Amino acid sequence: MTLAPVIAIDGPTASGKGTVASLVAEKLGFHYLDSGALYRLVALASEKEGIDVKNGPELGFLVPKLLISFEKGQILLNGEDATESIRTEAIGLRASALAAHPEVRRALVGLQRGFRKAPGLVADGRDMASVIFPDAVLKVFLTATAAARAERRYKQLIAKGIPAKLDDLLRDLQERDARDSSRGTAPLLVAEGAQVLETSDLSIDQAVKTVLDWYQSKIA
Numbered sequence: 122m123t124l125a126p127v128i129a130i131d132g133p134t135a136s137g138k139g140t141v142a143s144l145v146a147e148k149l150g151f152h153y154l155d156s157g158a159l160y161r162l163v164a165l166a167s168e169k170e171g172i173d174v175k176n177g178p179e180l181g182f183l184v185p186k187l188l189i190s191f192e193k194g195q196i197l198l199n200g201e202d203a204t205e206s207i208r209t210e211a212i213g214l215r216a217s218a219l220a221a222h223p224e225v226r227r228a229l230v231g232l233q234r235g236f237r238k239a240p241g242l243v244a245d246g247r248d249m250a251s252v253i254f255p256d257a258v259l260k261v262f263l264t265a266t267a268a269a270r271a272e273r274r275y276k277q278l279i280a281k282g283i284p285a286k287l288d289d290l291l292r293d294l295q296e297r298d299a300r301d302s303s304r305g306t307a308p309l310l311v312a313e314g315a316q317v318l319e320t321s322d323l324s325i326d327q328a329v330k331t332v333l334d335w336y337q338s339k340i341a
């Protein structure tokens with residue numbers, strides 16, 4: 122049995138990979154995995170349970186107990202809507218911290234691979250190409266300068282009516298980049314065979330088109 126094709130899109134926080142990946146999935150009629158949302162869900166659930174973010178083993182045990190579902194643009198955690206609550210900066214930072222534990226990463230592998238279904242999957246995260254789907258047909262490392270990413274995040278928050286400071290966002294983002302890139306287990310890196318897409322000066326449409334073109338040339 123041949124496995125469904127995977128397009129892996131990795132990159133740093135606020136690089137726009139989520140937006141690009143979900144649009145590519147929509148264009149191709151593929152499934153979509155937002156793996157960062159899984160780490161954020163573990164962050165939210167463990168905070169509610171009062172588990173220390175440094176306790177890798179206990180965080181790892183928590184993962185299989187979580188009831189996670191993605192339905193029509195909604196993310197449910199144990200039956201409750203967590204779509205918005207996982208998007209705060211605080212939960213993002215907590216997710217980045219707990220993602221350094223091998224126990225947590227290991228506990229999430231099966232769940233992530235379960236998203237691979239016909240006709241195909243677009244998966245975004247940090248280690249999609251290197252660890253979770255090393256046989257991905259197309260591997261993209263989508264990035265932008267820290268300044269461009271901070272500005273995008275700022276505009277998103279302001280548009281949602283959430284107060285934000287550009288300087289604070291830039292600092293948090295650099296802190297998160299440093300941690301995601303330097304951890305021992307599955308650090309954020311350009312995987313072997315990955316094509317780098319620098320989006321600082323690209324529109325979303327241009328980035329989506331580039332990924333679709335790269336995919337077409339892979340399967341041609």
Ligand code: DC
Nearest residue numbers: 134156157160216217220246247248
């Ligand atoms: O993509 P995001 O910002 O929603 O991800 C939140 C955090 O989760 C990120 O800082 C690092 C972690 N993460 C990870 O370690 N591996 C992934 N595949 C996805 C996210």
